Amino acid sequence: MYQRNYLAEKLRAASLGTTKSMFLRSHKAGEEVTYEAFFANVERVAKVLAASGVEPGDRVAVQAPKTIAMLELYVATVLAGGVFVPLNTAYTPAEISYFLTDAEPRVFVCDLAREGELSPVAQDAGVVKVLTVGADESGSLVELRDSAASGFNAACRGPDDLAAILYTSGTTGRSKGAMLTHKALASNAETLKEAWRFSADDVLIHALPIFHTHGLFVATNITLMAGSSCIFIPKFEGDDILRYMPQATVLMGVPTFYVRLLNSEGLAEASANMRLFVSGSAPLLAETHDRWREVTGHAILERYGMTETNMNTSNPYEGDRRAGTVGVPLPGIEVLVTDPATGVSLPQGETGVLEVRGPNVFAGYWNMPEKTAEELRDNGFFITGDLGRIDEDGYVHIVGRQKDLIISGGYNIYPKEIELLIDEIEGINESAVIGVPHPDFGEAVVAVVVAQAGAEASASDIMAGIKGDLARFKQPKRIEFVETLPRNAMGKVQKKTLREDYDWVFK
Numbered sequence: 001m002y003q004r005n006y007l008a009e010k011l012r013a014a015s016l017g018t019t020k021s022m023f024l025r026s027h028k029a030g031e032e033v034t035y036e037a038f039f040a041n042v043e044r045v046a047k048v049l050a051a052s053g054v055e056p057g058d059r060v061a062v063q064a065p066k067t068i069a070m071l072e073l074y075v076a077t078v079l080a081g082g083v084f085v086p087l088n089t090a091y092t093p094a095e096i097s098y099f100l101t102d103a104e105p106r107v108f109v110c111d112l113a114r115e116g117e118l119s120p121v122a123q124d125a126g127v128v129k130v131l132t133v134g135a136d137e138s139g140s141l142v143e144l145r146d147s148a149a150s151g152f153n154a155a156c157r158g159p160d161d162l163a164a165i166l167y168t169s170g171t172t173g174r175s176k177g178a179m180l181t182h183k184a185l186a187s188n189a190e191t192l193k194e195a196w197r198f199s200a201d202d203v204l205i206h207a208l209p210i211f212h213t214h215g216l217f218v219a220t221n222i223t224l225m226a227g228s229s230c231i232f233i234p235k236f237e238g239d240d241i242l243r244y245m246p247q248a249t250v251l252m253g254v255p256t257f258y259v260r261l262l263n264s265e266g267l268a269e270a271s272a273n274m275r276l277f278v279s280g281s282a283p284l285l286a287e288t289h290d291r292w293r294e295v296t297g298h299a300i301l302e303r304y305g306m307t308e309t310n311m312n313t314s315n316p317y318e319g320d321r322r323a324g325t326v327g328v329p330l331p332g333i334e335v336l337v338t339d340p341a342t343g344v345s346l347p348q349g350e351t352g353v354l355e356v357r358g359p360n361v362f363a364g365y366w367n368m369p370e371k372t373a374e375e376l377r378d379n380g381f382f383i384t385g386d387l388g389r390i391d392e393d394g395y396v397h398i399v400g401r402q403k404d405l406i407i408s409g410g411y412n413i414y415p416k417e418i419e420l421l422i423d424e425i426e427g428i429n430e431s432a433v434i435g436v437p438h439p440d441f442g443e444a445v446v447a448v449v450v451a452q453a454g455a456e457a458s459a460s461d462i463m464a465g466i467k468g469d470l471a472r473f474k475q476p477k478r479i480e481f482v483e484t485l486p487r488n489a490m491g492k493v494q495k496k497t498l499r500e501d502y503d504w505v506f507k
């Protein structure tokens with residue numbers, strides 16, 4: 001039906017052949033969306049995009065609440081040959097300005113409730129058309145969709161054409177847009193569908209945001225490609241998840257989901273008929289894995305992925321799901337451990353940098369050829385920046401990160417971006433931002449700050465100084481003032497020492 005469009009055809013194919021027609025069960029009472037209805041709307045939205053001037057290769061950026069309309073927009077963008085650029089709903093106008101200027105989208109879809117503050121930002125960035133989607137499935141995009149006729153001639157797009165750009169923060173403080181092709185997305189979802197035994201009988205609880213790889217590509221693409229159903233929840237709420245478990249078969253989440261659910265009453269009964277629990281995006285503590293198994297009888301299946309690569313490794317569906325490991329490379333994907341200094345492959349069992357090659361790997365960073373050359377080797381291996389080793393049974397263990405990155409509740413936060421903002425504040429000499437253990441988010445942001453001699457600077461001054469420029473989840477949960485930062489002989493700030501000094505803060 002969508003034969004000319006590599007990814008769209010694969011997203012549509014399974015549901016054409018199943019007898020089960022229900023795609024989404026929205027959180028709102030009684031609202032069910034069949035595959036037929038969903039794709040009819042997708043075609044209408046594709047028409048709206050085309051009428052807004054979107055041509056193959058044009059970017060469509062979106063910062064909107066998690067709605068069915070936003071999911072339609074994703075598939076419609078692919079169908080219209082566009083490149084989908086989803087943005088975290090927590091981003092401030094200052095952050096959005098950067099993404100729009102960098103991605104140069106033809107269309108920007110924003111939250112109806114924030115149209116007033118974001119429209120001027122989009123205009124300044126040169127965006128021609130701004131549309132809106134509200135949390136209650138309202139907005140100009142929805143109105144235009146409803147007045148468009150169904151039916152759309154899929155734009156011609158091949159396996160190597162771009163389907164999406166997902167921004168991931170960078171060590172320099174500038175976010176990088178990872179360019180993802182039709183083939184990368186399609187092949188990974190097909191692989192995961194097989195690996196995790198997805199079928200039309202499955203009902204996934206979807207409580208993740210849909211602006212990241214996990215909620216958008218892993219959860220949504222697999223559901224579509226397997227013709228499964230999904231219970232579509234705006235955000236994680238433990239009570240909702242427990243309520244829906246008896247009607248569902250699979251949950252995908254970040255470790256914070258599992259930590260929080262373990263504190264809920266009724267977990268054992270609610271989870272009795274579930275088939276699979278998947279965790280990823282951040283390390284799942286072995287302790288959480290073990291407690292989950294004790295309480296529910298299920299072994300959480302942990303997998304490892306990235307924005308640039310989709311999913312790389314997974315614990316087995318059948319076989320030993322080992323706590324503290326991210327499983328084995330997925331079929332068709334190679335994982336190497338290399339020497340951080342030389343890039344030479346290390347013998348099995350040794351710890352080094354994980355490198356990944358396969359059809360899942362991205363095509364490079366948007367507008368950043370030098371960054372691409374630094375991280376993507378000519379031979380196709382992507383240097384992940386994660387440190388790990390592969391044991392004698394082939395299981396990958398992630399033991400740390402070479403990159404200066406904090407992962408909080410599954411969101412990536414690059415310290416440099418925060419340090420640059422803090423250092424600009426009057427009265428501040430310098431700062432070091434670190435991640436320390438946090439019982440709920442896994443890691444939490446702490447800023448260690450040196451004030452200028454004689455200056456009066458307080459934590460509230462710092463928070464006031466960064467508030468407008470930084471999404472809430474990136475803002476420090478604690479600020480500590482010190483006289484000096486620990487440095488090595490080369491003058492480099494010793495973040496490892498700082499992490500040890502402050503690891504008690506949230507215990």
Ligand code: MLC
Pocket residue numbers: 207208209212213214215235236254256257280281282304305306307408409410411441472473474
């Ligand atoms: C919310 N807050 C966070 C936060 N989420 N702070 C740090 N880290 C986070 N992840 C802030 C809120 O702004 C709020 O601030 C306060 O913390 C408490 O909010 P909350 O109500 O408790 O948080 P909640 O809305 O429940 O969100 C927590 C969460 C959510 C874990 C459910 O963050 C989430 O859905 N995370 C999933 C992220 C994800 O999908 N990652 C996949 C990336 S893809 P205040 O001070 O205003 O109260 C990827 C590749 C791969 O990594 O392998 O998958």
Ligand code: AMP
Pocket residue numbers: 168213279280281282283284302303304305306307308326384386398401407411412
């Ligand atoms: P992102 O750039 O948001 O896609 O985040 C990717 C990073 O998340 C990886 O490079 C890892 O550091 C981390 N990550 C993802 N899954 C896991 C996991 N299961 N265990 C440990 N770290 C993970």
